Amino acid sequence: MSYKITASEKALLQELQINEHISKMKTYPHHGEVTVFDHSEHVVITSLKIADLLCLSEQQKKNIIIGGMLHDFFLYDWHKGRIRTEGIHCWLHPKVALKNASALFDLNNNQKNIIRSHMFPATLLHPPTCAEAWIVSLADKLCAILEYFNTRSKNT
Template sequence: MKHYERDTEFMQHVGHLIRHPRFQKLIPIVQHHHSTRFEHSINVAYTSYKIAKKFGWDHKSTARGGLLHDFFYYDWRETKFNKSHAWVHPRIAIRNARKLTQLNKREEDIILKHMWGATMAPPRYKEAYIVTMVDKYWAVKEALTPLRNYLKQGPWSKTSNKMKI
């Protein structure tokens, strides 16, 4: 069982979305070279949910918006949208999310504004700022997976089978 699956409240908010066949289509899609869009979306949703809950903010909307923030099916590195991806994909994600579930204003703001910094319009709700920052955190963490793994297995590692320097 995955760590987020043990959180019954989180799963009450988003479990049905995670299990939905349309969302399951994200499983094979590469996100940041070393993660899938499915994994990335859950990582962003769960981390954002925990932060919002700690602050006493709307953690349900944060979890749902975080889960659906990258709800699109194309590889942006291989499409005509490459240069405008930061602006285009939130609009595609919200359109796909609306086919899956009814969204409130806060969830819509999270999905549409999570690329703030790369786009002009800032979020309207504090929960969208959480998802924006957590999304960047996970993007960097996922992209650096090979480096993190190398550093764990380096000659200084207690678990390394390599010759010590």
């Protein structure tokens, strides 16, 4: 996939990434040595490549950048307790991420759906309902696998 992020997409991504709350994701480890921040960027770039192949619109790509960067915006270290007082991290974190993101940003319905449904089919009651959410959910799984294997291969 030879897709190159456009200047306006890059500007939107950077605008999000310099946000003080989003920057906090740099302090939380996620998959292997990859932080939640770097994983989220990886998911955005991978999703944009898929979106470009499928000829999605500029607005849909914008939704992917915002929803993708915020899909894991749960702001805690899940390694320090997968079972939290509110529930198990795997099922809980999309709900927490959406709550945190909605408190800071005025999200449209597709951006909300991207965040809430990204763990589908683990979250069966919250399926993707738009192309952008299906793409981010797929890219999330691909990126997580690559991140685990890259860290493992570095350490062996």
